[in-house]
Structures are given as structure tokens and as C-alpha cells.
Amino acid sequence: MRILVTGASGFLGTRLSTALEAGGHEVVRLDSRNCDLTRTDSLDRYHGRRYDQIYHLAAWTQAGDFCLHHAGQQWIINQQINTNVLAWCHRCQPQAKLIAMGTSCAYAPDRELVEENYLEGRPIESLFTYAMSKRMLYAGLLALRGQYGLSYLCLVPSTLYGPGYHTDGRQMHFIFDLIRKILAGKLLGAPVVLWGDGHQRRELVYVDDFVEITLRLAASAENDLVNVGAGEEFTIREFAQRICGLVDYPFERIVFDAGRYVGARSKCLVTRKLRQYLPDLRLTPLDQGLDRTIRWFWSHRELLIRPAPQTAAPQPSSSCQLSVASCQLSEGETVGSDHQQTTGN
Numbered sequence: 001m002r003i004l005v006t007g008a009s010g011f012l013g014t015r016l017s018t019a020l021e022a023g024g025h026e027v028v029r030l031d032s033r034n035c036d037l038t039r040t041d042s043l044d045r046y047h048g049r050r051y052d053q054i055y056h057l058a059a060w061t062q063a064g065d066f067c068l069h070h071a072g073q074q075w076i077i078n079q080q081i082n083t084n085v086l087a088w089c090h091r092c093q094p095q096a097k098l099i100a101m102g103t104s105c106a107y108a109p110d111r112e113l114v115e116e117n118y119l120e121g122r123p124i125e126s127l128f129t130y131a132m133s134k135r136m137l138y139a140g141l142l143a144l145r146g147q148y149g150l151s152y153l154c155l156v157p158s159t160l161y162g163p164g165y166h167t168d169g170r171q172m173h174f175i176f177d178l179i180r181k182i183l184a185g186k187l188l189g190a191p192v193v194l195w196g197d198g199h200q201r202r203e204l205v206y207v208d209d210f211v212e213i214t215l216r217l218a219a220s221a222e223n224d225l226v227n228v229g230a231g232e233e234f235t236i237r238e239f240a241q242r243i244c245g246l247v248d249y250p251f252e253r254i255v256f257d258a259g260r261y262v263g264a265r266s267k268c269l270v271t272r273k274l275r276q277y278l279p280d281l282r283l284t285p286l287d288q289g290l291d292r293t294i295r296w297f298w299s300h301r302e303l304l305i306r307p308a309p310q311t312a313a314p315q316p317s318s319s320c321q322l323s324v325a326s327c328q329l330s331e332g333e334t335v336g337s338d339h340q341q342t343t344g345n
């Protein structure tokens, strides 16, 4: 098939595009450098080709408190990106199936995280704009389906993890942040402080499992919204314990700061519909996924383990980007930022 992928340089887009190419498809990979989707004319030069599938992954966001502090920009940029992609699909690619990404943050925290509730209630305040722009993306799919017969699939991923995450210093999704803190505690001897009592529960999906699910659903599910989660969640303590076991760091040395706000106590997608579509689905066991992720993390430790901007004293020199043997933190400084609990995805 001929396939176009937006957001192809991202954590998910890189692995999805590679899997599509490995499956023998012709893939056009778009990112913000070769096609700035905030521009209305950005897709003009792709008019000439007909695509069978368009995977729309591009979004302007990060984990942690990024959404809280960039709400206005996020509203403008993500609305532009989504509107331009949907309008182009309608105008120039009516034959294509559009596979778009939603977010579990779109669900209101007081409702069951089941597909029927995706547009119900009010999303959590700190992720409100990001969540609403994803709801609007879904609303756009429904509208174009209703008026013009667009063929679509909207997937709602839980937090994804695995090798190949960003190494550019941006805020990390909670599991990467946990790994970073614990590895830095081991390597630098710094205190590892996690926010909250550690009993808040979170769900993860291994990125390659998500890619496989996406490819299978793209071939079998039509005009539907589908949650993609593991169907089980673990406490932050359990994640930390497993990471400690895998990197050989004493769990007892972790300090839980119970006075801190940590967002929702629990966040687990209902996956009944996913299981109906894919009854034979087998997911990567958590320990195996964590092991692979930590190995990847370890091989990029020079880039990934460093004091967080908000807690770090002014950097004396670039050597503090962690040369494992030589870098020391300032006295009393904790390693890493503290967004392992807010899980903006």
C-alpha cells in the first residue's frame, strides 16, 4: 500500500513507519521540518499521489506539566494541525483511510474510561486544552464521516513505553522519568525522591505492541474509536520496585514525598472493545518491556541522566550532562523532575 504518516519522527511515528516499511509498504514520512502542518498549504505538494492509508500522529505536546504551561499555544497549534490534515484528507485523499491518535487524557477523571465516555464530562484541568483538541480531532472525524463518508479509525493509547524515546531533554512520560531517577540514584548516589505516596496506579503499553495493534486494527476496524491499553495497571511503587530490581538499586532508599499532588489515583482504559477486535492479543510482559527500555536508556545515559532544570542548581559546566564516573550533583539536590505521576500523554 501507499501510506502517509504525519508525526513520523516522533517516538511512536518512528517505530510505526519502520514497521510499515518492513511490511513492504511505500511510506512517506512527514515531520515538522519537511511539512509544517500548521500551514494550510503544507500538504499541497502531496496532492499528486493517492494514499491508501494516512496515519495522523502529529501533535504538539510533551509530558509532565508542559500542557499546563502551553495551553494557548497548544490550542492554536494542534487545532491548526488537525484541521489542515482533515481538510486535506477530505479534499484531496477521499479514498484514503485516516487513522488518528486520541488520548486517554480526554476522559473525564470521574467517568469510566470506556469509549462511550470519550466526549463526556470535563477532562482533568492540567491537560484540559490538549485533551479537548484530541476530542475535537475525533469530532472532526465523525463530522467528515457523516457528511462526506470519510473512512477513519481513532485509537486511544495508554501511555507508551519502550526503546527509542526522545533524548533531547524534553519532559519525559512518567516511566522514563522513574527509570532516569533510579538510574541516576545508582550512578550519582543522589537521593531518589518520588512525588506522592507511590500508591497511585498507572497503565503502560509497550510501543511495539501498540504498533502491532495499530496495524491490525487499521486492517480490520472501520469508523470506530478504540481504547488501546494493557487492561491492567500498577502502582508507582510497583514500577519503582521492578526498575530497582532490574538495575540493582535498593528500593528502600527511595523517598516518597506524600505531600505532593500527583494527579489521578488511578487511570486504566477499559479494553473490552480492543479484545473483541483482537481476541488473540498477547502483550509484552512488563518486566520484559522494562528490561528492554532500561537497556536502551543505559545506552543513552550520557544524554538522558542529568539534573532536572527546576531542581538543579545553575549548571557549572556541560560536564554535568553526566559523564557517569565524574559528574556530581550539588548537595541536597534531587535528580530528575517530578512528573512521574501526572502522565500527560
Ligand SMILES: NC(=O)c1ccc[n+]([C@@H]2O[C@H](COP(=O)([O-])OP(=O)(O)OC[C@H]3O[C@@H](n4cnc5c(N)ncnc54)[C@H](OP(=O)(O)O)[C@@H]3O)[C@@H](O)[C@H]2O)c1
Pocket (backbone or CB within 6 Å): 006, 007, 008, 009, 010, 011, 012, 013, 030, 031, 032, 033, 035, 036, 037, 038, 056, 057, 058, 059, 060, 061, 081, 101, 102, 103, 104, 156, 157, 158, 159, 160, 161, 173, 345
Ligand atoms: N507517547 C504516548 O504515550 C502517547 C499516548 C497517547 C497518545 N499519544 C499520541 O500519539 C501520537 C504520537 O505520539 P508520540 O509520543 O510519538 O509523539 P511525539 O514523539 O511528541 O511526536 C510528535 C510528532 O509530531 C510532529 N509535529 C509536531 N508539530 C508538528 C507540526 N507543526 N507539523 C508537522 N509535524 C509536527 C513532530 O515532528 P518533529 O519531530 O519534527 O517535531 C513529531 O514527529 C500523538 O498524536 C500523541 O498525542 C501518544
